[in-house]
Amino acid sequence: MSERDLDPRTGLVPGPGAAALLRRLDSTRVLIRTTADSGALALSLANHLVRICPSVAVDAPPIGVNLPVFGMGTLPELAARLLNQARIGRAEGAEGPANLVIGVGDVTAGADLYVSANGWSLRLSVDPHEPLAGRGPAVSAAAALAAAEVFRRLLPELPGVRLARDFEWNLCDYRTRVSEAFPPAAPVDAVCFGAGSVGSSLVLALLLSRAMGDLVVVDDDRLESRNRLKYPAWIGEPGVRAKVDWLQGLALGTSLRVTPYHGSCADWQESGPSAPAMAVAAVDTREGRRQVADVLARETLNAGIEGLAMHVSRNRFGDGLACVYCPYVDTSDRASETDVLRELTGLDSARLLELLGGSKLTAEDVNRMVAGGRLSEADFDLVGGRIGDVARARLYAGARVKTGSGIAEVNAPFVPALAGAILAAEMLKAPGSAAVLDRRVDVDCSGLPTGWTSRPVADPSGRCLCHSQVRRRAYLRAWPKEYPPAGVAEPKGNMKR
Ligand SMILES: [Zn+2]
Numbered sequence: 001m002s003e004r005d006l007d008p009r010t011g012l013v014p015g016p017g018a019a020a021l022l023r024r025l026d027s028t029r030v031l032i033r034t035t036a037d038s039g040a041l042a043l044s045l046a047n048h049l050v051r052i053c054p055s056v057a058v059d060a061p062p063i064g065v066n067l068p069v070f071g072m073g074t075l076p077e078l079a080a081r082l083l084n085q086a087r088i089g090r091a092e093g094a095e096g097p098a099n100l101v102i103g104v105g106d107v108t109a110g111a112d113l114y115v116s117a118n119g120w121s122l123r124l125s126v127d128p129h130e131p132l133a134g135r136g137p138a139v140s141a142a143a144a145l146a147a148a149e150v151f152r153r154l155l156p157e158l159p160g161v162r163l164a165r166d167f168e169w170n171l172c173d174y175r176t177r178v179s180e181a182f183p184p185a186a187p188v189d190a191v192c193f194g195a196g197s198v199g200s201s202l203v204l205a206l207l208l209s210r211a212m213g214d215l216v217v218v219d220d221d222r223l224e225s226r227n228r229l230k231y232p233a234w235i236g237e238p239g240v241r242a243k244v245d246w247l248q249g250l251a252l253g254t255s256l257r258v259t260p261y262h263g264s265c266a267d268w269q270e271s272g273p274s275a276p277a278m279a280v281a282a283v284d285t286r287e288g289r290r291q292v293a294d295v296l297a298r299e300t301l302n303a304g305i306e307g308l309a310m311h312v313s314r315n316r317f318g319d320g321l322a323c324v325y326c327p328y329v330d331t332s333d334r335a336s337e338t339d340v341l342r343e344l345t346g347l348d349s350a351r352l353l354e355l356l357g358g359s360k361l362t363a364e365d366v367n368r369m370v371a372g373g374r375l376s377e378a379d380f381d382l383v384g385g386r387i388g389d390v391a392r393a394r395l396y397a398g399a400r401v402k403t404g405s406g407i408a409e410v411n412a413p414f415v416p417a418l419a420g421a422i423l424a425a426e427m428l429k430a431p432g433s434a435a436v437l438d439r440r441v442d443v444d445c446s447g448l449p450t451g452w453t454s455r456p457v458a459d460p461s462g463r464c465l466c467h468s469q470v471r472r473r474a475y476l477r478a479w480p481k482e483y484p485p486a487g488v489a490e491p492k493g494n495m496k497r
Helices: 018-026 036-049 075-086 137-154 197-208 225-230 243-251 265-270 286-293 326-332 337-345 349-356 363-371 377-382 387-395 414-428 469-478
Strands: 029-034 055-059 064-067 071-074 100-104 113-117 121-125 166-170 188-193 213-219 256-262 278-281 299-306 309-315 398-403 406-411 440-444
Touching (some): 036 075, 036 113, 100 137, 113 137, 137 197, 137 414, 188 197, 188 286, 188 414, 197 256, 197 414, 265 286, 278 286, 286 299, 299 414, 309 414, 337 387
Parallel strands (some): 029 100, 188 278, 213 256
Antiparallel strands (some): 113 121, 121 166, 299 309, 309 440, 398 406
């Protein structure tokens, strides 16, 4: 198997069209032109793009900046170091003229795509626009959406919508316009379950927004080289292997205190903490979300990713609208998680249940998947990993591109980054303020955000944890004044304890 077949950009099982597709990405040259006040956006965009197409250059004025994660120095110095460290793939023919020029910030001519952002709003356009400038979660969202637009242009085979003229969006009410008002802010006070691509992107977006406050991050996993592509916060050598320690290190010296907890959500729960004001479900299994629902946080933020589509929801508990677990309950009878994984991995149900319960992948598991054609021989670093790693490698945050020679799966690392930016925006809004997400926003990165949000109702089957009277009473005891759940006094017949 050649080195190109193992390129992480096409995931663990590259389709037959992958080699030609990677050649196209390797020979594309992107130039980012930026101005002094848009360094964080320019570097964030370069960070996404250089993981997709290796020939990225940044043309920036030599002003000094100090940015969390990216470091301290002049903008060109930081860009050079970032591109060198984050690049995936080989830059081929990097000397020729750029195929695509992106103007970031106050760039008035000469680009194919223009992007700017202030703290809470962003603009994208094909012609120069009145630039926005500032710091906040919309900077990270703008970088992810601009990377998605470049991704769609580089892969015209993908179905979906391209930017036709101009586009505006904001992370206050998620409508497709620039928001004049900023939401009332509050220091971060939350527990984040999961330090993978979404959890680490959340921390990156918070740091770049100069967030203050306290964030506990709960995860039992270690960094592996296969994670690098999808973790935009992974730029330099981490120096530690536990994901939670790595995130704590990124936040050192900033106003955000990250406290690591090595373990699963269930371990953390058993350690006897009081219910947190806010929990974040940055996990990728149904069981993971069930455990987060059981924490009974006052509010829970959830991110879900499938292919190029993602959603973020802001949930309460037992108030008639969906809790964090509600959307995942009803799937149990139709296609269960083990059925999906059995198809994906070729492992038997008994073993899958052990793995879903937290057991780590053994050499025998990986051997069996390789023998069954589910993984390539180069994937032995999955030994000691989690079953979710296999699923993620094939299903998570990627595009299926139909090429002349077949289907190729291409990773789309900007999708979890966008989820992280939206989670960060919701964490920075004062709880209970009118500006918080009214339940759920969906973005399909095969196009642009629609400007709509939705209010999904609670699981109608009555089987979700949020129908349990015991849990509803515990939630009310923990949060007697805020967000009282509806219907506690009048239990319905279909409710289960
Ligand atoms: Zn529920």
